Amino acid sequence: MSLNDTIVACATPAGYSSIGVIRISGDQTLSLVKKIFVSRQKIQDFETNHAYYGNIIDPDNNDVIDKIIATFYLTPHSYTGEDVVELSCHGNPLIIDRITKILTGMGARIAQRGEFTKRALLNGKIDLLQAEAVLDTVIAPCNEARKLAITQYEGKLSDKIYELRSKIVDLLSFVEANIDFPEEEDIQNSDIGIEGGLKSIIEEIDELLKGAEIGVKIKEGYKVLITGRTNVGKSTLFNKLVGYDRAIIHEEPGTTRDYIEDRIEVSGLYLCLFDTAGIFNTAAGPDKIAQDRTISLVEQSDLILLMFDGSEPMNEEDLYLYNLTKDKDKILIVNKIDLNIRLNESEILCDSIKISAKTGKNIDLLIQNIKSKLLPKFDHKQILLTRQRHIDALKNAKEYFIRAQKAYSPETIAFELHAALDVIGELTGKVMRKEILDRIFEEFCIGK
Ligand SMILES: Nc1nc2c(ncn2[C@@H]2O[C@H](COP(=O)(O)OP(=O)(O)O)[C@@H](O)[C@H]2O)c(=O)[nH]1
Ligand SMILES: [Mg+2]
Structure with missing residues (x-):
């Protein structure tokens, strides 16, 4: 070029x-x-x-x-x-x-x-963060992602990174002054010293990394998994949420085997919604493989929608799934409330949402719950990193600061800080590497 x-x-x-x-x-x-x-x-x-x-x-x-x-x-x-x-x-x-x-x-x-x-x-x-934001503005899959992209395009994220960079530069000049004039009292007795400076930068990076997890999720989509024993109405709910007849619905158990994925925007959030094979005790052959896939998806998901059939008593398959998802963020759903309720009153279900996937009753309520579970109470003014590239760069930089904390001589500290500055420079494009640029611009369309 x-x-x-x-x-x-x-x-x-x-x-x-x-x-x-x-x-x-x-x-x-x-x-x-x-x-x-x-x-x-x-x-x-x-x-x-x-x-x-x-x-x-x-x-x-x-x-x-x-x-x-x-x-x-x-x-x-x-x-x-x-x-x-x-x-x-x-x-x-x-x-x-x-x-x-x-x-x-x-x-x-x-x-x-x-x-x-x-x-x-x-x-x-x-700068490079803004260039990425241009692309993200064009392809933002949901309103929250668009908001993040525009903020980033306006340069607010860049300002934050420049601020961090200038803190590192200040610390570096302080360290280098220590190398040149070690006996000067002013230098040695500065407010927070080298140790304090390193600690405060690491804390700032940790804060950015915490936000980045949210940023990446907002941009790339939260994985939401519908699970439950067979026939509770998972595919019916899936179709209701995606808005069309995507999954096959049938009263015969074992209808869904390969999991089905679709992407939707729900109240400004982008979701990768999965419909999975139901769990039943006697599963064998392909049904068993399908269930194993459901179980492995549980691990990777950000939110589980665990469904129960309101028209039937709870059984050990329900309990198995409840325990399997114990440590996961989840919403418990009692389905088929349009039928006679035969599901036993249980402590487990006291927080559940009662819906009818078939008639659409309380689906709105479910959607509100999904949003409040997923969108952590982050301050909307918070500036978030949104890409794995950003996370990798910051983690990389953090490593140099940790090494600097363990270093004995100002020379070694200065060396680590220089390396960290390069990595931070790659974030904004102050330091440009061809492979980074190629990877970023490959995602663009022609004409942008
Ligand atoms: N009455 C009633 N039937 C439902 C409801 N949701 C699903 N079903 C029925 O339950 C059966 C199994 O539904 P399906 O979505 O295939 O369940 P899955 O095996 O969990 O995916 C089908 O006959 C559906 O029509 C509901 O809310 N009310
Ligand atoms: Mg199904």
Whole structure:
């Protein structure tokens, strides 16, 4: 990739749409657009951040290809920091392809995935955390994830990391002063000293890591598992929650074997919902394998919806599942309350929610409960890291601080702090590694 090229790409999805936007960025943008865009104004009169109406023509034969709006963002006042023009055409692939071909024929290059954002990063318009936030804003699967992405795009997470970084820099200069002038009293008797400085940075990292667990869950989805003995109505509830007939429902036991997964947004939260095979004592062959899978999914899930059949007495299969999920976060559900209740009053069930998956009764209540169980009472102003990459970097940095705590000489401490600074720098992109950038921008679509 060269920053000297002028790049072009369609920024809207392929196919027919009312508008299709072609983006162009780079040194040659204005001279290329000048050859194909005819408007009342002269191209040199176009102001930055202004939109102009005109014709797109084929420069070979002056054929009018489309009537469009061109928006000009002149360097440095653009997304990429370069001259950018966005051509808002009619969203017909014939039009989009023809204009793109004309532009590439005149020397522009088709942009790689995320290349506009990558240029914004390389030109210092945004940092790496913000670049990731751009992608997360586009793909946010739920409202809470969108909120996090926008906060991160605004730079609030970056500010927090820069703050942490400057604390490390201060500590490092203090440590280095100790190397250079060990006898100076001012240095030795500073407020918290090296030990206190290291401790406070580690505490801050721990706090960020704690938040990151929530951030990643909000972004990637909470695993919610519906379980219960066979025929309690798991698949019926699953279908109700996903909103369509995804799983087979039948009165015969053992209908669901392979677990079924679907993703839904529930009151602003993103859930990976699993419908699983029911547990029954006499299971053998494939049913036994299916049950083993259910049991292993229990381990990995963030929340269990453990269902009981209200129209039947509790049996040992119910109790087995209750004990299996003892240490897990769970919601107990008594289903089939539209039928005669024959489920024995039990202490176990005093906190349960009573529903009818079939008629939909109390499903709203269940949804509220799911949300309050999952969305830990985090302060909405809290700034959360949202990616495994962030968690890995912070854990990595923390290791250096722990090593520094155990170090005997200021020289070794300084060495560890320098290493930690590099790792923190990778978070914001202050230190750039090609493989990190490649991995991040691979996730983008072309045109972003
Ligand atoms: N009356 C009533 N029947 C239900 C309810 N939920 C499920 N069922 C029935 O119970 C049987 C088993 O349901 P299913 O969802 O396949 O149970 P699973 O084996 O736990 O997945 C089916 O005949 C469903 O129609 C309910 O709330 N009320
Ligand atoms: Mg089922």
